[in-house]
Amino acid sequence: xxxxxxxxxxxxxxxxxxxxxxxxxxxxxxxxxxxxxxxxxxxxxxxxxxxxxxxxxxxxxxxxxxxxxxxxxxxxxxxxxxxxxxxxxxxxxxxxxxxxxxxxxxxxxxxxxxxxxxxxxxxxxxxxxxxxxxxxxxxxxxxxxxxxxxxxxxxxxxxxxxxxxxxxxxxxxxxxxxxxxxxxxxxxxxxxxxxxxxxxxxxxxxxxxxxxxxxxxxxxxxxxxxxxxxxxxxxxxxxxxxxxxxxxxxxxxxxxxxxxxxxxxxxxxxxxxxxxxxxxxxxxxxxxxxxxxxxxxxxxxxxxxxxxxxx
Amino acid sequence: xxxxxxxxxxxxxxxxxxxxxxxxxxxxxxxxxxxxxxxxxxxxxxxxxxxxxxxxxxxxxxxxxxxxxxxxxxxxxxxxxxxxxxxxxxxxxxxxxxxxxxxxxxxxxxxxxxxxxxxxxxxxxxxxxxxxxxxxxxxxxxxxxxxxxxxxxxxxxxxxxxxxxxxxxxxxxxxxxxxxxxxxxxxxxxxxxxxxxxxxxxxxxxxxxxxxxxxxxxxxxxxxxxxxxxxxxxxxxxxxxxxxxxxxxxxxxxxxxxxxxxxxxxxxxxxxxxxxxxxxxxxxxxxxxxxxxxxxxxxxxxxxxxxxxxx
Numbered sequence: 001x002x003x004x005x006x007x008x009x010x011x012x013x014x015x016x017x018x019x020x021x022x023x024x025x026x027x028x029x030x031x032x033x034x035x036x037x038x039x040x041x042x043x044x045x046x047x048x049x050x051x052x053x054x055x056x057x058x059x060x061x062x063x064x065x066x067x068x069x070x071x072x073x074x075x076x077x078x079x080x081x082x083x084x085x086x087x088x089x090x091x092x093x094x095x096x097x098x099x100x101x102x103x104x105x106x107x108x109x110x111x112x113x114x115x116x117x118x119x120x121x122x123x124x125x126x127x128x129x130x131x132x133x134x135x136x137x138x139x140x141x142x143x144x145x146x147x148x149x150x151x152x153x154x155x156x157x158x159x160x161x162x163x164x165x166x167x168x169x170x171x172x173x174x175x176x177x178x179x180x181x182x183x184x185x186x187x188x189x190x191x192x193x194x195x196x197x198x199x200x201x202x203x204x205x206x207x208x209x210x211x212x213x214x215x216x217x218x219x220x221x222x223x224x225x226x227x228x229x230x231x232x233x234x235x236x237x238x239x240x241x242x243x244x245x246x247x248x249x250x251x252x253x254x255x256x257x258x259x260x261x262x263x264x265x266x267x268x269x270x271x272x273x274x275x276x277x278x279x280x281x282x283x284x285x286x287x288x289x290x291x292x293x294x295x296x297x298x299x300x301x302x303x304x305x306x307x308x309x310x311x
Numbered sequence: 312x313x314x315x316x317x318x319x320x321x322x323x324x325x326x327x328x329x330x331x332x333x334x335x336x337x338x339x340x341x342x343x344x345x346x347x348x349x350x351x352x353x354x355x356x357x358x359x360x361x362x363x364x365x366x367x368x369x370x371x372x373x374x375x376x377x378x379x380x381x382x383x384x385x386x387x388x389x390x391x392x393x394x395x396x397x398x399x400x401x402x403x404x405x406x407x408x409x410x411x412x413x414x415x416x417x418x419x420x421x422x423x424x425x426x427x428x429x430x431x432x433x434x435x436x437x438x439x440x441x442x443x444x445x446x447x448x449x450x451x452x453x454x455x456x457x458x459x460x461x462x463x464x465x466x467x468x469x470x471x472x473x474x475x476x477x478x479x480x481x482x483x484x485x486x487x488x489x490x491x492x493x494x495x496x497x498x499x500x501x502x503x504x505x506x507x508x509x510x511x512x513x514x515x516x517x518x519x520x521x522x523x524x525x526x527x528x529x530x531x532x533x534x535x536x537x538x539x540x541x542x543x544x545x546x547x548x549x550x551x552x553x554x555x556x557x558x559x560x561x562x563x564x565x566x567x568x569x570x571x572x573x574x575x576x577x578x579x580x581x582x583x584x585x586x587x588x589x590x591x592x593x594x595x596x597x598x599x600x601x602x603x604x605x606x607x608x609x610x611x612x613x614x615x616x617x618x619x620x621x622x
Binding site for chain 1: 482508509531541547548557561563564580
């Protein structure tokens with residue numbers, strides 16, 4: 001089993017990747033001391049294909065810059081994620097010239113073939129790879145089964161179940177893990193959970209019990225909207241003596257408590273509502289950025305009325 | 312299945328039961344509109360047996376006072392809890408003269424016989440009863456089995472599993488539910504979970520799936536230390552059409568968001584640490600009331616060093 005901490009990557013969606021070099025370096029050292037297997041240090045999207053103005057460097061993970069910030073690598077491997085259509089493979093060095101060990105490709109189910117094309121490229125360049133299927137709660141079963149068949153014959157190392165909307169309960173993850181095992185039996189699996197319904201940690205340890213090998217987490221749960229499975233809870237739960245919670249508690253109190261005063265993430269009611277409705281959290285994020293940020297009942301009315309209008 | 316909202320009772324441990332009459336009335340109406348089956352409106356401890364100075368009226372639930380605050384009862388029944396040794400049965404009216412429908416007796420495993428004596432008294436007075444076994448995570452199996460045998464032959468209606476320290480995972484609750492079913496087969500069961508490890512909701516819905524009949528919850532999770540299973544998440548999860556989330560969202564935004572600015576509860580790291588260590592949260596509460604409230608690593612050191620010194 002391996003832990004992948006995605007604090008800087010998913011947390012960057014909260015603060016536009018505005019983490020200082022010192023901040024990122026301290027997180028890397030803490031995760032290393034804690035025995036965390038991978039740190040996802042950002043996106044490897046191209047500055048030419050996504051908005052780059054006012055966006056911190058962890059959105060792009062320039063290889064030279066990574067080497068400056070982290071002069072010495074530890075046992076904790078580095079990972080970056082790319083979105084289908086937003087990466088320029090000409091900008092990606094061969095793995096042996098990069099600090100990155102793992103590149104994860106995120107895509108919706110409909111784009112699995114595009115995602116697997118990217119996987120092949122990164123695989124040829126020498127990287128470990130994952131394919132992260134987003135919004136899996138909104139997929140039709142026959143499409144999922146077809147996609148898993150393609151994944152199983154691809155060179156990808158790990159297939160990830162991504163609960164983008166934070167709407168899944170234990171029984172849903174159990175169902176999906178069974179499907180993944182059945183239709184992509186030759187692959188390892190991963191879980192990336194969101195905490196809209198306070199289920200992220202519970203779903204992640206359910207995955208661990210069911211043999212899922214890659215568990216995503218983030219310090220203090222930092223991540224978009226409701227955030228992720230907290231790294232400190234996973235470290236406290238796992239019995240493997242290689243994991244230590246203390247280094248993470250240290251950066252948590254030094255870096256993340258002050259940060260949480262400036263930016264919000266976690267269990268916030270509009271995200272619970274979008275999770276219950278199996279909806280993208282963007283409407284909740286818009287509410288929280290408005291004057292009506294605490295008008296939960298009206299938000300609930302709006303979200304449930306739209307469904308009727310769509311019929 | 313029945314929901315029991317204990318916001319005023321367990322939340323009272325956060326603010327010394329300093330809820331206004333208007334506040335409690337609005338919570339009662341909201342829970343009624345939401346279809347919640349029981350509202351636990353406080354403790355029924357005796358002012359002569361617990362500290363009463365500076366403590367709000369919901370610590371004692373005087374019958375006359377309850378009738379003034381809630382002139383008209385709805386379909387939502389009222390409940391109060393008592394602690395073994397802190398209730399004066401001379402102060403408890405027969406059920407037909409009281410607004411209370413249910414009296415819950417809380418005790419540690421070692422006091423089950425005392426608890427069942429109280430249960431018998433309340434049962435004779437015409438109340439529904441539960442026996443809530445606190446700190447069940449710290450009990451020895453043979454003592455638990457013996458106690459469940461006594462419970463099974465007593466007049467109590469419901470036996471509650473109480474995760475006082477918020478230290479239990481799904482598999483622990485599953486184990487305990489099996490034990491309760493096996494050794495007290497003639498009783499209904501209940502779950503009262505705490506959220507130290509972000510497991511309160513997950514454990515509660517696990518209970519529901521396993522046939523547990525009474526589910527405790529509180530609005531916005533308000534309760535001592537890490538708080539409880541959020542009522543709004545349970546209402547969103549349950550498919551029974553009698554439950555409505557909207558009335559709870561309304562009081563949540565009007566009453567509980569402002570209250571949370573003044574008092575803290577919920578996922579706070581020292582409570583995660585005490586949960587991981589299966590310890591009472593009191594040391595975490597002391598830390599949060601000190602100048603060192605965010606010194607998590609030092610707190611972790613202290614809590615784990617004590618264990619060694621005890622050996």
